[in-house]
Amino acid sequence: MVKSLRKWWPLFLLPTALSFAFGFVIPFAEGLYLSFCRFISISNPKFVGVSNYVAALSDPQFSHAFWLTALFTVVITVLINVIALAIALCFTRKGLRGSNSFRTVFFMPNLIGGIVLGYIWQILINGVLTNVGQQLLALNTAAGFWGLVILMLWQQIGYMMIIYIAGLQSIPSDYLEAAKVDGATAWQTLWKVKIPNLMPTITICLFLTITNGFKLFDQNLALTGGAPDHSTELLALNIYNTFYARAGAKWMGIGQAKAVIFCILVICISMIQLKATQSKEVQQ
Amino acid sequence: MQREKITNRILTVFFTVLSLAWIYPMVMILMNSFKQGTAITTASAFDPVTAATSAGFANYISALTKQGFAAAFGYTLVITLTSVALILVCCSMCAWYVVRVNNKFCKALYYLFVFSMVVPFQMLMFTLSSLADSMGLNTPYNICFIYLGFGAGLAVFMFAGFVKTIPLEIEEAATIDGCNPVQTFFHVVLPIMKPTYISVGILETMWVWNDYLLPYLVLDSTKYKTIPILIQYFRGGYGHVELGPMMACIMMTILPIVIVYLLCQRFIISGVVSGAVKG
């Protein structure tokens, strides 16, 4: 069968492979090359070695964005996962009324796009800030940061909760019954039975929240756009602004160099993350 | 036992309150979308609509006619439908081929697909949009090829994961029954993969429908605006912001999503879960 299938590659393989080449492979390779060049359009790049990287790394806005992104990612990863897991534990209790409707409600924001979310919360947060006599988002760094955190909680808790519920439901009830027979308290059952068996799910959720936090763009752009003065600008937005919001031919190359650094960071995080939590997974 | 019941009751009350808070942001936008433009200020954002401030459906009409929401909705719909359909058909075929043939080229390609899932869009945004421009893939009708290329990673990965669980014997039976590979795929493999089509379809729809940066950079945004681009455009500092129509736009963006979600909740949730678990 394989032999006869092999010759059908123009039908099965070609469309996707070709689109993938143009939609990913070529732009990726070109992007890698351009990060060593000075250019304003793709047609006339001039090789300049690593100077883009030097400029990128010495850009104070970039390092500010990096540390802000790191802090932001840590905060939302911890908050989202703890709250989502807690809610999931409540919703998998026996005899809790209405848990299905709650699930529906909590998951809903996840379907709304980042730009729309950003504006909804901009209006809401600005309303709150005005009513408590604080400066608006455009001038308020702390409110911008925590506003983005709250926005992400609103969007992602429902999503992670759903995954945790699926994980909790897939724990064989034998284990829980065995724990009950052995006289474990609810607290002991949680830490000794549920959490260890949930490790694969926790890996997935951590992985998702961390990469989501790191790659965040739309929400950041729509909620504050980096205001005031780039102080709430995360990495992805910083790269975008370096490319498109700064005058001068050198910034394109620097933006591309930043993008490469960003890309390497995201890849490293994903790999470390997977390695670290995979070792803790329960072997079945 | 009694204690459990009381705990459950307290939890129900707690989550009811929390649920109401959870949908409040949307309710707030809904209220404001019916206010007159002058009545929408940051200070009065939480005030309910009154007879004095009510604008009726004026904001909605303005959004649809003057602000170009109808066109944006149409473009978004076209892009989403063509892209997702293309991704589903091409990627499932590609995944089946890659898994079954499994030679060196297929393996390399598969790892590239997996790799592409991790790479952030910023890495390619400039080169990809230039390439799309030069190849003429910058209209809502053919941007789907860009989506196919950039979205192939996740889709192929998920389809391949499922193909690996299909027993080879079924396809061998089809071969003996007289199917050529194309017939085997469409008569036998495709129907078996239906759940994965639903999952991938939902994930890709959510992505394409809400995507902002890719269409913004690739499309000629003076001519074609998708919904996210339109909403961003309201706030993009292009002169006077009409808050009323903007609220109406947001509402009209959310509403179809909420309705679809409530109708096929089961599929969406299970699709998202399987996407996450495999990704």
Added chain:
Amino acid sequence: MAEIVLKNIKKIYPNEKTKKHRFGKKAKEPEKKSNLQVTDEGVVAVQDFNLTVHDREFVVLVGPSGCGKSTTLRMIAGLEDISSGDLLIDGKRVNDVAPKDRDIAMVFQSYALYPNMTVYENMAFTLKLKKVDPKVIDEKVRAAAETLGITQYLDRKPKALSGGQRQRVAIGRAIVRDPKVFLMDEPLSNLDAKLRNQMRAELIKLRHKVNGTFIYVTHDQTEAMTLGDRIVVMRDGFVQQIGTPQEVFNHPANLFVAGFIGMPQMNFFPATLVRDGASYQLKTPKFTVDIAPDTCKKLAASGVDAAKTDVTAGARPEQIELVAPGEKGAICGKIVVSELMGATVHVHADVNGSEFVLVINTVDFDKSKGSSFGIGDDIWFKFEPDAVHLFDKETEKNLIQA
């Protein structure tokens, strides 16, 4: 009308990796496959397979997992390339003919029913692909369903059927094609024991109803014995013996076949074959057995003429009889285990450190209860004349050539 000829068929998997991939489910037991011969070209899964399957014959390929039996079947089906040799169906070389054009049908171990189609659609699928007139399809499907007693399930999906019913559908799917050759790859091994016995009997009935040649693969020697007109015993890619069930049972070609066919397994023990003129005796430190005159003649004819030959002797548990204690030529053992199977009792007796299994009719066993057979007691037995099999100690081949 179908005669299948396999001439020097060989299957070589270029390297370990491809082999694993192609085997899929069977890759679970890689250690067992390690006995396969590895040459420069790769792993040899099937070696020089020669067989002529006559029209309407039922041939069973049997052997432990990884012996190459499924690979052979898949080569006949066209699912596996033939590395070298010729495969002829009705005199036509079909090595490079696509499976669908070989006029074969195959039943798989996992049934391989299409989950999205109803039973009817499953059975009709192959005819639909051939663009057969829907009326004819309907007739054929209903006739096959009638034969197999699955008419009432025609509208169901495979998911809603039990294992036995799915098996019938799989067979039905093969029948509707009216093929020259039926290929069956362990079709009964996913069923539970009771159902398996029932389906085995039905298969025997079925083969007389349909005109076709059957090639059947199994690891279960009972299935092989009961179903086959001829049995092909395989091991590590080599054909060990081809013969009727009687031949294979009564005259195993080598130690492996002797041990593989028959349940419980044949008892083996090391011994020395001593020739004294025209008569032979089997000697062990504990006992001596006179070889029956018939067997002696055959031994002589096979050229076993050394005064002393080291052999591995074998005796089937069913061909052992109980005798009075102390009788001449009787063997004495200590009972280690006794298992009541119903009509028979399996007694495990220890003779000088090697264990013998004896199958004794429960009736006889009860009678001899007078002399009290409990664990640790002595038991006296004798091999039936003609029942001793003799194998060369080195080559493990049967000393008597057929």
